[in-house]
Amino acid sequence: MIPSExxxxxxxxxxxxxxxxxxxxxxxxxxxxxxxxxGAIREAFVQKNxxxxxxxxxxxxxxxxxxxxxxxxxTVMQLKFVRKAALFWTRNxxxxxxxxxxxxxxxxxxxxxxxxxxxxxxxxxNKVIEMSAGDLPSGAxxxxxxxxxxxxxxxxxxxxxxxxxxxxVELRAVA
Numbered sequence: 001m002i003p004s005e006x007x008x009x010x011x012x013x014x015x016x017x018x019x020x021x022x023x024x025x026x027x028x029x030x031x032x033x034x035x036x037x038x039g040a041i042r043e044a045f046v047q048k049n050x051x052x053x054x055x056x057x058x059x060x061x062x063x064x065x066x067x068x069x070x071x072x073x074x075t076v077m078q079l080k081f082v083r084k085a086a087l088f089w090t091r092n093x094x095x096x097x098x099x100x101x102x103x104x105x106x107x108x109x110x111x112x113x114x115x116x117x118x119x120x121x122x123x124x125x126n127k128v129i130e131m132s133a134g135d136l137p138s139g140a141x142x143x144x145x146x147x148x149x150x151x152x153x154x155x156x157x158x159x160x161x162x163x164x165x166x167x168x169v170e171l172r173a174v175a
Contacts, residue, residue: 009039011164016145024174029131033067033145035164037123041157045085045122046115047097049156054087054099058155061085063122068146069129076135076143081106083122133173142168 012035019030045061053059062084069077084104092100094113103110103121112118150161 007040007043009037009041009160009162011147011149011162012036012038014145014147014164014166016143016166016169018143018169018171021170022172022174023131023133023136025133028133029171031069031129031131031143031145031169032126033129033147033166034124034126035147036125037063037149037162041151041160042119042123044156045119047099050087050101051097051099053155054089056155059087061087061122061151061154063149063151065125066148067127067129069131070144070146071136071141077129077131079127079129081127083125085118085122136173138173140170140172142170144168 014035015033017032019032020027023029062082064080064082067079068075069079086102086104087099088102089098090100101112101118103112103118105121110121112121145166147164147166148161149163151157151159153159
């Protein structure tokens, strides 16, 4: 049985924070979005499963994250980014295993030394979102982030898509 069949994956700890309460042409808005992917997929992404997958030529993992920044029901900005993991044969003396993982996070490769570090690099998201005055009309707005995360079938997991929504943050756009 595939481990992810026992329990499900979830998005937890969703936080959307704003840099300030208003935005204008000379003062763009910065939003910080953070969340974690937890549950079955995180628990299945461990070294013993990497070894099984590598032996069956399942050497990569790709997780797509889509974020819709909304003002009420209207989508004002869409983001899409990818997190990748590549399994490889290592001879690093600091790693006591034959098969290990590298994580590509924001186009930067990382070589973690522990499974927990690899899980954190892959499944913990902290994204900075820049918004300019042209993105929102003048007036009061309640912004929220709708998050969708999905991945495909692998030796250690079935394909899945999970969703979550942040709480709203209020701000005022000035022309």
